[in-house]
Amino acid sequence: MAAILTNDTGKAARDEILTLRFASGARLASRQFLRNLPATSGLVVLALLCLAAIAAPLISPFDPIQIKLSAKLQPPSWAHLLGTDHFGRDVLSRLLYGARVSLSIGLMVVAFSTSFGVPIGMTAGFMRGNVDNVLMRLMDAFLTFPPLLLAVAIVGLLGPDLRNVMAAIGVVQVPVLARIVRASTLSAREETYVMAARALGASPLRIATRHILRNILSPIMVQLTIGFSAAIIAEASLSFLGLGTQPPNPSWGRDLAEARRYMADAPWLFLAPTATIMLAVLSINFVGDGLRDALDPRSWRTRARVASAKG
Amino acid sequence: MALLSVRNLTTSFATDQGLIRAVNGVSFTLEPGEVLGLVGESGSGKSVTALSIMRLVREPPAKVEAELLDFEGTDLLRAAPRALRDIRGSGIAMVFQDPMRSLNPVLSIGRQLAEPLIRHLRMEAAAARRRAIELLEMVGIPMAEKRLGSYPHQFSGGMRQRVMIAIALSCNPRLLIADEATTALDVTIQAQIVELVRTLTKNLGTAVIWISHDLGLVAGLCDRVNVMYAGRIVETGPVREVFYRPAHGYTIGLIGCTPRVDRVGTPLKPINGLPPNLMDEAPLCPFLPRCDVAVPACHQTMPVLRSLPGGHSAVCLADLTSHHRGAH
Amino acid sequence: MNPAGPLLSVEGLVVHFDAPRSAFGPAAPPVRAVDGVSFTLARGRTLGLVGESGCGKSTTGYAILQLVRPTSGRVVFDGTDVAALPAKGLRPFRRRMQIIFQDASASLNPRMPVGDLITEALEIHCLHRGAGRGRRVRQLLDLVGIAPHLAERFPHELSGGQAQRIAICRALAVEPELIVCDEAVSALDVSIQAQIVNLLQELQRELGLTYIFISHDLSVVRHVSDEVAVMYLGRIVERASRQRIFDAAAHPYSRALLSAVPIPDPDVERARERVILIGDLPSPANPPSGCRFRTRCPEVVEACATKDPPHKFLAPGHYAACLRV
Numbered sequence: 036m037a038a039i040l041t042n043d044t045g046k047a048a049r050d051e052i053l054t055l056r057f058a059s060g061a062r063l064a065s066r067q068f069l070r071n072l073p074a075t076s077g078l079v080v081l082a083l084l085c086l087a088a089i090a091a092p093l094i095s096p097f098d099p100i101q102i103k104l105s106a107k108l109q110p111p112s113w114a115h116l117l118g119t120d121h122f123g124r125d126v127l128s129r130l131l132y133g134a135r136v137s138l139s140i141g142l143m144v145v146a147f148s149t150s151f152g153v154p155i156g157m158t159a160g161f162m163r164g165n166v167d168n169v170l171m172r173l174m175d176a177f178l179t180f181p182p183l184l185l186a187v188a189i190v191g192l193l194g195p196d197l198r199n200v201m202a203a204i205g206v207v208q209v210p211v212l213a214r215i216v217r218a219s220t221l222s223a224r225e226e227t228y229v230m231a232a233r234a235l236g237a238s239p240l241r242i243a244t245r246h247i248l249r250n251i252l253s254p255i256m257v258q259l260t261i262g263f264s265a266a267i268i269a270e271a272s273l274s275f276l277g278l279g280t281q282p283p284n285p286s287w288g289r290d291l292a293e294a295r296r297y298m299a300d301a302p303w304l305f306l307a308p309t310a311t312i313m314l315a316v317l318s319i320n321f322v323g324d325g326l327r328d329a330l331d332p333r334s335w336r337t338r339a340r341v342a343s344a345k346g
Numbered sequence: 347m348a349l350l351s352v353r354n355l356t357t358s359f360a361t362d363q364g365l366i367r368a369v370n371g372v373s374f375t376l377e378p379g380e381v382l383g384l385v386g387e388s389g390s391g392k393s394v395t396a397l398s399i400m401r402l403v404r405e406p407p408a409k410v411e412a413e414l415l416d417f418e419g420t421d422l423l424r425a426a427p428r429a430l431r432d433i434r435g436s437g438i439a440m441v442f443q444d445p446m447r448s449l450n451p452v453l454s455i456g457r458q459l460a461e462p463l464i465r466h467l468r469m470e471a472a473a474a475r476r477r478a479i480e481l482l483e484m485v486g487i488p489m490a491e492k493r494l495g496s497y498p499h500q501f502s503g504g505m506r507q508r509v510m511i512a513i514a515l516s517c518n519p520r521l522l523i524a525d526e527a528t529t530a531l532d533v534t535i536q537a538q539i540v541e542l543v544r545t546l547t548k549n550l551g552t553a554v555i556w557i558s559h560d561l562g563l564v565a566g567l568c569d570r571v572n573v574m575y576a577g578r579i580v581e582t583g584p585v586r587e588v589f590y591r592p593a594h595g596y597t598i599g600l601i602g603c604t605p606r607v608d609r610v611g612t613p614l615k616p617i618n619g620l621p622p623n624l625m626d627e628a629p630l631c632p633f634l635p636r637c638d639v640a641v642p643a644c645h646q647t648m649p650v651l652r653s654l655p656g657g658h659s660a661v662c663l664a665d666l667t668s669h670h671r672g673a674h
Numbered sequence: 675m676n677p678a679g680p681l682l683s684v685e686g687l688v689v690h691f692d693a694p695r696s697a698f699g700p701a702a703p704p705v706r707a708v709d710g711v712s713f714t715l716a717r718g719r720t721l722g723l724v725g726e727s728g729c730g731k732s733t734t735g736y737a738i739l740q741l742v743r744p745t746s747g748r749v750v751f752d753g754t755d756v757a758a759l760p761a762k763g764l765r766p767f768r769r770r771m772q773i774i775f776q777d778a779s780a781s782l783n784p785r786m787p788v789g790d791l792i793t794e795a796l797e798i799h800c801l802h803r804g805a806g807r808g809r810r811v812r813q814l815l816d817l818v819g820i821a822p823h824l825a826e827r828f829p830h831e832l833s834g835g836q837a838q839r840i841a842i843c844r845a846l847a848v849e850p851e852l853i854v855c856d857e858a859v860s861a862l863d864v865s866i867q868a869q870i871v872n873l874l875q876e877l878q879r880e881l882g883l884t885y886i887f888i889s890h891d892l893s894v895v896r897h898v899s900d901e902v903a904v905m906y907l908g909r910i911v912e913r914a915s916r917q918r919i920f921d922a923a924a925h926p927y928s929r930a931l932l933s934a935v936p937i938p939d940p941d942v943e944r945a946r947e948r949v950i951l952i953g954d955l956p957s958p959a960n961p962p963s964g965c966r967f968r969t970r971c972p973e974v975v976e977a978c979a980t981k982d983p984p985h986k987f988l989a990p991g992h993y994a995a996c997l998r999v
Contacts, residue, residue: 227780231841234741235795235848236768245794249785332785332828387863502954532726533890534951537934541950559864562893562936566943585940603868605893607920607935608942614897616868620833 067329074325077318084315088134097125099132100283108301118303120293122283126307129285133308136286137267137315140201144266145259147205148212153248153255155209156216161224161243171217174210182207183272190278200279204269208262215258219251226250253327260323264316271312287312349520349553350376350399353414357391357398359407364625368394368408370577376553378520383568383585384557385600389621391577392557396523400438401430418520436466439514443526445506449498455482455509456494459516466517481512485542504535511543518550525557540567561604565589570657573597576622576632583658591670593652593660595637598669631662639664679753680714681852681884682738687711687747687757689730689737693959705959707733708744709908715901717851720878720885722899722916724892724931728955729905731888735854738886739773740764751852769799772845776857778837782829788840789815789825795847810847818843818873835866842873846881854886859894871898892935896920901991904928907958907966914992924986924994926973965997973998 069075087094096116103123111118117126159170177185189203223229224247232242271288273279280286287308294304328334357369369391376382384392397403398410401422415422417437420429434440442448450458459478463469469477475494482490485508498506507527514522524543528536544567547554556567564571564585571588573581573596581594592598602615619636626632629648634640641664649663688710693702708730715721723731736742738749740756749757756767775781782791792811796802802810812822818839829837838858845853855874859867871894877883889895895902902919904912904927912925923929930949937943951970956962962969968978977997985993 227775227777228783230741231773231775231781231844232783232794234739234768234773235844236765236798237794238798241798245786246783249783330785333830387865504954532955533892533934534726534930535954537948537950541948560936561864561938562943565938565940566936566946589938589940599865601938603865604938605868605871605897606937606939607893607896607932608937608939610896610916610920614868614871616872617865618869620835621863621866 063332064329067334068325071325071328073321074328077321077325080314080318081322084134084318085138087131088138091128091131091135095125095128095131097128099124099128099285102283108297108304110301111303117307118301120290120301120304121297126290126304129290130287130307130311133285133287133290134311136197136280136284137270137288137312140197140204140270141263141266141315141319143201144205144208144269145263147201148208148262149255149259151205152209152212153216156213157220157243157247157251159213160217160220161239161247167217170213174213177206177210180207183269186269186273187276187278190273195278195281197280200270200273203273204266207269208265212255212258212262215254216251219254220247223247223250252330256323256327256330260319263319263323267312267315271308347419348375348416349378349380349418351414351416352399353412355395355398355410355412355415357394357403357408357410360409361407366624367577368624369398372574372577372579374572374579374582376521376555379551379553380570381547381554381556381568383564383571384555384574385559385561385564385571386574387559387600387621389576389624390574392574393525394577395574396440396525396555396557400434400440400523402434402440432466435462435519436517437519438521438523439517439519440523440525441507441510441514441527443529445503445510445530446498448510449506451498454495454497455501459494459509459513462513462516477516481516482509484515484546485509485512486538487512503531504538507531507535507539508542511539511546515546515550515552519552521553521555522547523555523557526559527556528563529558529560536563561589561600573600577624578632578661580633580662581658581660583654583660584656587654587656587658591654591658591667593654593658593666594633594662595639595664595666596633597660598639598666599636639666639669681717681752682715682886683748683750684714684734684738685712685748685750687734687737687749688745689733689742690745703959706908706961707958708737709961711747711905711908711910713903713910713913715852715884715886717884718878718882719900720887720898722895722902723886723888723905724890724895724902725905726890726931726955728907728958730908730958731905732856734905735773735856735886735888739771739854740767741773769848770850771852771854772848772850773854773856774838774841774845774858776861778834778841778861779829779832781841782837782844784829787826787828788832788837791840792825792844792847795844799848801848814843814847817846817877833866834862835869838862838870839873842870842877846877850883852884852886854888856888857890858887860889860891867894874898892932893937904931907956907961909966909995911967911996912992912994914989918989918992922992924988924992924999925967925996926971926998927967928994930972965995 101124106119106123107121109115109119115125115127117130119125155170155174159167185207186203189206190199193199229242229246232246270279270286271291274286274288275292280289291305291308294308297304353373355369355372356367359366359368372395384395386392394403399415399422401410403410412423417433420433422430456475456478459481460474463474463477478494479490482493487493487505487508501509528539531539540563556564558564568585570583571585572579573588573594575596581588581592581597588597589601592601599617603617605614617636622632631644631649634644643663649661651659651661653659687708689708690704690706692704695701711734713721723734725731733742737744744757747757748755751767751771756764782788789811792814793807796807796810811825815822815825820836820839820843824832824836832840859870862870875898878885887895887898896916899916901915903910904925906927912923912928919928920932923932930951933946933949949972953970956969964979964981965983968974971978981997983995983997985995986999987993988999
């Protein structure tokens with residue numbers, strides 16, 4: 036319900052005019068975001084994870100790749116807060132350094148899939164016709180491959196470099212994003228405000244960027260958070276298969292893979308990376324939900340304080 | 347005895363921004379066979395009034411209260427849900443604005459027609475079928491028997507509304523509430539439907555409440571009219587009195603800004619300002635911010651009901667006889 | 675440039691929409707939304723285009739603005755046939771003809787503050803650069819009666835009337851000569867409708883605008899129009915000056931339409947003679963042969979089924995497409 040508190044009076048004067056002080060769109064969006072408890076918590080957790088990843092060399096208690104067989108498979112203790120693995124390496128330190136890999140993969144994959152998926156989807160949806168057909172059939176072709184196999188194939192061919200891993204996972208996500216963007220573009224195109232923009236003489240590029248893009252952010256945002264999480268998990272899977280991060284470098288997935296053998300004896304080896312991955316994925320999802328909600332102007336609550344001024 | 351008696355009906359919704367009184371102390375009575383118009387713009391509370399009477403508003407979040415809400419001797423406020431269900435359809439029937447959404451798209455017309463017949467009149471399937479055909483013919487749908495098996499989407503808007511009317515009148519209700527029933531229809535179709543309802547209800551002796559924002563429609567159909575603003579009835583009376591001798595600032599404003607197809611010349615006199623804030627609890631006339639004929643007293647006290655000759659009354663402090671125009 | 679002739683001349687405008695193709699069977703006939711519409715409109719005048727749903731009036735409006743490209747026909751705006759222009763060539767004409775839609779809020783991008791929408795109009799056509807732009811936006815807002823601080827609001831925070839004022843403001847920003855009002859007041863409450871109608875008329879006087887006022891509400895049309903064209907199933911069945919249409923309508927459909935419009939006057943309303951039409955609107959994909967109105971016409975004769983009635987001239991500027999007048 037619109038909180039309409041002023042009179043628009045045409046040209047007639049009214050005796051009581053209420054003045055309102057407004058905040059800008061960005062401030063309102065952030066305020067709406069901060070009102071969302073899960074989203075804010077998720078953002079805090081994510082920020083902490085990122086900070087931890089960046090500060091890993093500083094805060095990590097041990098060298099993650101230093102082998103110390105005398106201390107192998109020790110349960111969590113004051114010396115090693117999360118225990119040690121089968122090589123005597125400190126699990127906490129490995130997780131901190133592993134965060135660097137996983138989070139940067141997540142970010143890079145999101146950047147990659149956005150830079151390809153969004154333009155492809157928007158072009159297809161906006162221009163329709165042959166362009167649409169060609170682009171979408173291309174996307175379909177990629178979709179027919181089981182995602183993990185495609186990633187495996189790419190990394191297998193090009194070598195287990197971090198960039199290749201990112202490309203492999205990203206390539207797999209592009210078609211999904213493109214499809215979603217295309218569908219949203221198709222429906223946004225039919226909206227009256229788009230026709231109004233055409234009537235004004237706006238160029239197709241302007242309509243696409245200024246009008247349509249803003250209004251399809253919501254599904255894009257959702258897909259990006261799914262993609263971020265999926266990227267982390269995909270990296271974990273690839274590392275599990277030996278195609279991601281190579282030993283002895285730490286990565287959450289790598290560590291998870293190696294923990295398999297020791298599940299009965301040393302459950303902490305398995306639980307720690309699992310919990311971390313779950314934490315990261317949950318936080319990202321909450322943040323994504325919060326962003327989606329915050330970016331929709333309709334969800335903003337009463338935006339201003341009323342200062343009444345008579346006369 | 348009055349068919350329907352409403353006294354001080356209030357329907358409020360609790361929202362996180364405050365309490366909204368969609369219907370605020372509405373009182374009126376309806377005699378058997380009478381045609382009453384409930385006229386107002388969006389937000390006036392006219393639809394919610396009808397839904398509240400039929401107890402079709404979801405409670406919570408709504409809260410329906412009244413000093414008296416009586417239909418043919420039954421207290422609608424305190425009646426058991428079963429008793430209410432019995433009344434709906436056979437005592438009071440309602441026709442809504444959008445027939446596509448009030449007809450079930452996956453059930454055939456025949457099924458939907460038969461439903462109230464079986465439920466309220468306890469008819470057997472075969473008898474219900476015959477009666478359904480009769481009803482379709484009564485509302486002017488050609489090839490009625492063939493169309494029993496049709497689905498709503500196979501009919502045009504006007505035809506669907508006819509089906510709605512047939513369903514509504516099938517159990518011979520004593521009161522028919524038509525809520526913007528012709529608003530979504532083309533004007534020539536509207537004329538057909540209005541004529542249909544007028545004839546049928548006259549023949550059956552059904553009382554009608556016409557809810558509409560269209561003054562012209564109300565002028566032609568109704569015996570009495572209630573003008574609603576901000577959830578309250580601001581003026582009530584026989585239709586000629588209200589149209590020719592309006593006694594409330596809003597009624598005058600409404601009539602003054604409604605264009606007429608039979609004459610031109612006077613510029614439309616708009617009602618300035620914006621629709622009312624239904625959360626406002628100030629003890630003053632809700633129309634005051636927009637009123638052109640307010641007197642100093644309006645800024646101090648809440649207006650009370652003032653009786654005028656001919657069963658006409660208005661909740662207004664100003665003397666508006668200078669704004670009256672005679673019959674055309 | 676053609677200052678002497680009419681601002682707009684529509685000749686034989688036809689807009690057909692292809693029915694969706696199914697993989698099996700022959701293609702369904704196209705929907706003939708507009709099937710041969712012609713009229714002229716002089717500068718500064720208002721043409722009321724009336725009809726019921728499916729008559730093609732909105733499509734006519736879009737086709738004039740080239741938002742929907744006509745299947746055939748000419749749309750001569752100030753001497754140039756815009757229907758024949760390629761998309762690039764339309765750019766300068768977009769400034770000169772604008773449109774206001776029925777659903778004001780839907781015509782405003784929900785994610786942009788309304789002030790930005792008006793600024794955009796100026797941007798697209800490079801009007802008033804720099805600081806002057808802000809001033810111009812405030813000027814325009816004042817013209818339509820919107821307080822400046824409302825420019826920061828988003829469309830959903832505005833009332834229906836305010837949103838429509840913004841839409842009008844945006845249209846005015848490019849300084850058009852012709853504005854198509856497509857049911858511009860139909861979705862508004864009658865009290866707000868009156869405000870907007872008055873605003874439109876005031877703007878017409880101040881700025882010398884030409885309007886095509888598309889509406890199904892004859893009462894409003896009577897109030898705003900200088901001339902009226904009545905449409906039925908894609909064709910104009912009668913065209914006349916305001917006075918003649920409302921006092922001396924000749925076509926049976928026009929007369930039925932007029933008699934169906936309720937009048938807010940109890941005595942007048944009850945004393946009226948009504949022409950009630952029978953039946954429903956035929957499908958625009960399959961219009962009746964001969965005169966399209968014959969299936970519902972109270973004055974139909976045999977000849978109506980075979981012959982498509984030509985325009986019969988009844989008075990200067992007044993014609994009706996009927997065999998019986």
